[in-house]
Amino acid sequence: MKYLSLVIVTIFLVLGSCKSKFQKALKSNDPKSKFEVAEYFFKKKDFFRAQTLFDQLENEVSNTPLAEKILYYQAQCDFGLKMYSLAGYRFKMYYETYPTNANSEEALYMNAYCIWLDSQDSELDQTDTYKAIETFKIFVNVYPESKYVEECNKYLDKLRFKLSFKAYNNAKLYYNIGEYKSAIVSLRNVVNDFPEIAQREEIDFLILKSSYLLAENSIPEKQIERYQGTIIAFEEFTEYYTESSKYMNSAKQIKDKAITALNKINKQK
Secondary structure (H helix, E strand, C coil), rough: HHHHHHHHHHHHEEEHHHHHHHHHHCCCHHHHHHHHHHHHHHCCCCCCEEEEEHHHHHHHHHCCCHHHHHHHHHHHHHHHHHHHHHHHHHHHHHHHHHHCCCCCCHHHHHHHHHHHHCCCCCCCCHHHHHHHHHHHHHHHHCCCCCCHHHHHHHHHHHHHHHHHHHHHHHHHHHHHHCHHHHHHHHHHHHHHHHCCCCCCCHHHHHHHHHHHHHHCCCHHHHHHHHHHHHHHHHHHHHCCCCCCCCCHHHHHHHHHHHHHHHHHHHHHH
């Protein structure tokens, strides 16, 4: 119990000391002293107090050598407080203001990384995803030998996957609601934009199936052309996939149905 009481008293004394140090720094008119206290709290990962003091100093030390350090610390504090949009903005400002300084490379990378952290899940708006891709590409072009390049490429792969998955879901939605003409166009666009997409085999099969369903549900004047398009889609499918494809049996059945439908139409002429 005595040990526990001693620990509690020590904690309160430390907290009281920190509070006193912070309050004194807030009221201080000495930029150097205030900066030292802000840096103290930053190193202790007390980003809120550190940021409060750095924000006070921002106007006091503008156009001085200390301004560069404060902007860098402000960006780091924003990041530590998980305010990624503001952190990214400040990292970008740092890079643009001090492009040749020692921290510029890290700042440009952190700008892209903050945008990555702010990017939405694949089912939501992807504006920040496109922005993150662009920013990571800029970093790689500016610093091709950087230690961060491997990380950038890793995040670029993840960002492209997110875009491809959203495009896949959007295209598949057309198929699910029976908009087969739009489904074919959208599914083909997914393959063109993301040729290495994980769902490539399923997408190609859905193009074939959509072609058949579009023909089946068309007016008689368009059925011949569209059933012929189904057969062409089947031939394109077999160019990419062997008998081992999990969709091959179904693909052959669709082709056979298209041929049967064409023969029936030709007999009725």
